[in-house]
Amino acid sequence: MEIRNIAIIAHVDHGKTTLTDAIMKQTGAAEEGFSMDVNDLEKERGITIYSKNTSVYYKDTKINIVDTPGHADFGSEVERVLRSIDSVLLVVDAQEGPMPQTKFVLKKSLELGLKPIVVINKIDKPSAMPEEVKEMVYELFLDLGANDEQLDFKVIYAIGRDGTAKRKLKDESKDLTPLLDLILEVVPSASSEELLSKKLRAQPFNLAYDNFLGRMAISRVYEGIIKKGQEVLIKGVEENSRKGKIAKIFSFKGTERVEIEEACAGDVIMFAGVPDINIGETICVEEDQEALPVIQIDEPTISLNFLVNNSPFAGREGKFVTNRQLRERLEKELEVNVGLRVDLSSNESYKVYGRGELHIAILLEQMRREGYELQVSQPQVIIKEENGQKLEPFEEVIIDTPEEFSGTIIEKLSKRKGVMTEMKREENHIRLVFEVPTRGLLGYKLEFVVDTKGEGILASRVIGFRPYVGEIERRSLGSMASMVSGKAAGFSLFNLQERGDLYIGHGTEVYEGMVIGSVSKGNDLTVNPTKGKELSNMRASGSDEAIKLIPPIEITLERGLSIMNEDEYLEITPNSTRLRKQLLSEIERIRDKRKQNKLS
Ligand SMILES: Nc1nc2c(ncn2[C@@H]2O[C@H](COP(=O)(O)OP(=O)(O)OP(=O)(O)O)[C@@H](O)[C@H]2O)c(=O)[nH]1
């Protein structure tokens, strides 16, 4: 059978998953209402977090499709996928045009010599400008050094949500056949007699985990045939190859996996049986076969400690609260979460290394849903040393904002050691491009929303490690910590809300050392949020003033990670997220501070 292997790539929200869903529906691979974003978190957030495989059949051809995440934190996932397919559908929103992640994924595709098909999507949007966007995409291809063949890309105009596509704007269209036909026409066939006759070579590009079968590898079979029960050799980065046995092979039918006996060159399959298999290794059969080029995995950029919850409220909500359970959960995560690293050498806390705040926040959210309780420390940017030089991660930041806010943005990012590389006036906004150390960006994204009154768009992605740029002043707000345990009272909150932003409302249970708000001016405060109004027999003249409380700011996982201070923990339980001081009593904190001062 003929096989085509493609990935769908784009900036976040440009419509990859909706298009994949529509393809599946129209080819009979999925029911009406099905979505590739199957994970609960994906459904809730409306974003794709994990790249996923599906296979559809169209005109006697099997099309293996990988739907990829568009958010920059998951960019390295896309990169891996690109290594294992033969063409991409580059989806671009007909109104927004190319965005940072469009540029990133296109750049990677072009470097790998792929010939993308450009899908100008959402042409139904009221201010869609498909022709202009096509031009912009062409410019982008040029900028990124596309060769003549790549520049000659094919274009499809689509409304993914309606499941329609067409070659020319003026064409009629009632379904996606123009797109599917184009895929068969221009994507190279993944198999041939010649490839089939060779000895087996396959390469995993993603991992999955099954409670019974253990670690599984989603792999492309490049040459030969892979068979159930086959003895294989695995060649990794190290010199020595090792032996393994293919226990089970699965093929994809839609997103379901179907067990099969063997798979041929060109196909994308999942196999079980090699518990220590890794991405980028080569599965082959004889020692003299050459390993396929390895697949690079991006290095983590931030780290933080995970530890058991030892707050006074520990164990109230969670099912898994012990150190051993936490450790086992992290070990399990390492089976599939490729960008993640964990230092399990200490028994008190585990240092976790990730690709960004969202990458970490997703893991925490997943754990809390499963019933875990834990605490984490403030995320720190990873500084590494190479040849005696200190290096730190840098990000490219692209901002679209109404012009009036650009002054503040430029000022703030310059203070954070950002360098502006581009400034372009567009119709109703201005586009600013910066290169900023990740260190400078931590905590900035929330400020940006406030500074631009929610009208600015900021997208960033890691561009690599560069020489350390020295001290960055991080304006951290002081915290208001409670000095008592009890229930918060509206009366005290009313008085406290003048000093800063509160994270709790009337009736919230607090403990000593819990952070209940920020302090807008000055250092930390220790306060009593539980005091009620004193009772007295005499009524004040004019009776009580009605108490008006400003709605508290909710501490979400991401907000918590980005605003917490160095001497605090973020406490995460199935239903609550709280900030707390690491040292709960004020006396301990004062003592500790004196000790620190003496040391320095
Ligand atoms: N107007 C319009 N909206 C669309 C169209 N296709 C998708 N959308 C909407 O765009 C939003 C994002 O769609 P998704 O398919 O989740 O986008 P995505 O590219 O998979 O997003 P990530 O995976 O998070 O990067 C959803 O609200 C869709 O309903 C379209 O053709 N027209």
Ligand SMILES: [Mg+2]
């Ligand atoms: Mg998606």
